[in-house]
Amino acid sequence: MGVLWKLEPATAAKHRLYQRYLDAWWPILLQTSQRTGYARPRVTLLDAFAGPGRYQDSEPGSPVFLLERLLNHSAVDRMHLSPRRVHLIFIEKDPARHKHLMGELHARFGPLRDLPVHLEVQRGDAGTDSMPLLTRLGAWGHPILGIFDSWGSVNVPLDVMRRIARNPSSEVVTTFGPNWFSRRENLNLDVLDTVFGGRAFWTPADAELRPDERWRVWLSTYRDALRRSGFPDQLQFELVPRTGQPLYLVFGTGSTAGLKAMKDAMWKVDDRDGESFRDPRTRGAIPDGQIDLFQAAGLADTELLELVAQRLSMGPATVETSGEWLLPKHALQAIREMRQNGQVTLLSSGKLTTKSQVSLPA
Numbered sequence: 617m618g619v620l621w622k623l624e625p626a627t628a629a630k631h632r633l634y635q636r637y638l639d640a641w642w643p644i645l646l647q648t649s650q651r652t653g654y655a656r657p658r659v660t661l662l663d664a665f666a667g668p669g670r671y672q673d674s675e676p677g678s679p680v681f682l683l684e685r686l687l688n689h690s691a692v693d694r695m696h697l698s699p700r701r702v703h704l705i706f707i708e709k710d711p712a713r714h715k716h717l718m719g720e721l722h723a724r725f726g727p728l729r730d731l732p733v734h735l736e737v738q739r740g741d742a743g744t745d746s747m748p749l750l751t752r753l754g755a756w757g758h759p760i761l762g763i764f765d766s767w768g769s770v771n772v773p774l775d776v777m778r779r780i781a782r783n784p785s786s787e788v789v790t791t792f793g794p795n796w797f798s799r800r801e802n803l804n805l806d807v808l809d810t811v812f813g814g815r816a817f818w819t820p821a822d823a824e825l826r827p828d829e830r831w832r833v834w835l836s837t838y839r840d841a842l843r844r845s846g847f848p849d850q851l852q853f854e855l856v857p858r859t860g861q862p863l864y865l866v867f868g869t870g871s872t873a874g875l876k877a878m879k880d881a882m883w884k885v886d887d888r889d890g891e892s893f894r895d896p897r898t899r900g901a902i903p904d905g906q907i908d909l910f911q912a913a914g915l916a917d918t919e920l921l922e923l924v925a926q927r928l929s930m931g932p933a934t935v936e937t938s939g940e941w942l943l944p945k946h947a948l949q950a951i952r953e954m955r956q957n958g959q960v961t962l963l964s965s966g967k968l969t970t971k972s973q974v975s976l977p978a
């Protein structure tokens with residue numbers, strides 16, 4: 617592959633997801649002091665596999681659109697941007713892509729030192745350079761969002777995730793390409809140990825899996841690793857485009873606002889560029905042309921059940937609260953299934969409805 621490559625449909629959908637998530641994330645962190653306790657917190661966005669900043673047919677790469685959307689955000693006047701306060705770190709290993717990225721950023725934004733935020737564009741390795749860079753820029757103790765968007769050579773040690781997980785109001789997104797799930801034999805076992813936190817945590821997962829099971833099992837394995845690293849909430853999902861290969865994402869957070877914002881961004885992922893943002897929950901139905909991620913991806917069961925179980929592990933709740941970020945019909949469907957499997961106990965009398973009180977079995 618050359619310096620630039622073609623934008624695949626799943627990558628375009630992932631970009632829309634990032635854009636929608638970041639559109640919510642920046643104001644949550646920059647407009648208010650309540651979430652972090654800092655009067656004016658420093659906020660760091662780390663894009664650790666940054667790419668060259670552009671695709672073959674001129675679509676912007678993640679560093680470019682992330683910065684552009686921040687600078688043009690509708691709430692930018694209330695965000696108090698300053699280079700001391702807002703840091704964007706881009707790491708790219710390939711020298712030619714790093715050079716291309718620098719050129720793109722200069723062409724698009726002019727001299728980087730004149731920007732109202734601090735940009736750090738490092739030629740380096742996501743696995744080894746993320747922590748030292750975060751330290752050098754004074755990011756620890758303040759919110760960090762780490763995006764680890766490799767093609768498949770996911771090589772970021774769990775130690776990095778652990779450090780971010782224990783940092784206030786911090787989150788990570790890790791993506792996996794489909795090849796990752798079929799090319800285990802080419803991967804370095806020692807690297808996998810560092811990514812999953814030890815051989816005991818990943819080896820059994822690969823034994824004799826059918827190809828269609830592999831990605832689910834590996835995503836769950838990685839999700840478990842993120843939980844062990846200290847993220848109380850995790851989401852895993854598959855982005856399925858109409859054409860081309862799917863992409864897989866795992867999100868770790870400790871913040872209710874972050875989890876809700878990511879769920880909202882997921883619901884709004886649609887199959888058309890330029891689609892307006894429509895929220896299926898307030899309309900009571902999935903609008904035409906909008907992918908219902910759970911149904912389109914065939915994910916309904918695993919992901920819904922996991923989300924509901926996570927919620928109920930905090931204590932009894934009504935069906936509608938236990939599926940706070942789900943369409944009511946999905947929450948009800950998930951709880952009904954869990955009840956049949958003995959994974960949920962109905963506490964209130966009568967028929968199971970969205971108002972019923974449920975809990976995990978004693």
Ligand SMILES: C[S@@+](CC[C@H](N)C(=O)[O-])C[C@H]1O[C@@H](n2cnc3c(N)ncnc32)[C@H](O)[C@@H]1O
Nearest residue numbers: 665666667677678708709710741742765766767
């Ligand atoms: C999937 S692409 C990134 C795409 C980009 N985030 C976007 O959405 O536009 C992965 C990039 O990571 C780079 N890369 C590969 N291994 C890396 C490593 N260990 N550290 C940092 N970058 C790496 C590749 O050269 C490639 O440009």
